[in-house]
Amino acid sequence: MTAAVLEASPQRDAESLLARCQRGEPGAWRELYRAHVDRLWRFVRRLGVQPGEVEDVVQETFLVAHRRLVDFDGAVPVSTWLYAIAIRTARSTRRRAWRRQLARLVGWEPAAADAPDRGIDRTEAEAEVAWVLARMPEKKRVVLVLYELEELDGPTIAEILGCPVHTVWSRLRFARGDFKRLLRRRGALQGAGVET
Secondary structure (H helix, E strand, O other): OOHHHHHHHHHHHHHHHHHHHHOOOOOHHHHHHHHHHHHHHHHHHHOOOOHHHHHHHHHHHHHHHHHHHHHOOOOOOHHHHHHHHHHHHHHHHHHHHHHHHHHHHOOOOOOOOOOOOHHHHHHHHHHHHHHHHHOOOHHHHHHHHHHHHOOOOHHHHHHHHOOOHHHHHHHHHHHHHHHHHHHHHHHHHHHOOOOO
């Protein structure tokens, strides 16, 4: 058997399994899941997803893949397709985690809609965020606001700013660090009785 035939065989097997999944054959999806779950688990973990959220990201990846299975044309290997879905899912998970952390940092936790002090908490949190944003360098502030508050993705922000997408990610990383430091500084100033 030639090397070319040996190399093509796993690809043909994957294509066959995919076709079986798309036809809805019993057990085919389970086979696809088992064939890729361990690799996806490692991949998601290496993307920086917190250990307690890895399982959720992997499961969400497979749920999205299952919903989009009929649209998958096989132009790329199934593993590549699953990796792309996992990247987007992990990114969304990290974004939600950052927003939860942001809410905790400014002392605002979402309350029940009918809680009488909900508006006060939100107003105080918005004042905290405004104070911090006003003290951040503009380039970092713009990226942070577009990504975290306006919920735009990296490529869209890059297009708006006319810069490479890796610049967006770099600025966002530094902006998050600045945000945390400035928020701690504001807390220390308020604790010392200094008007902010």
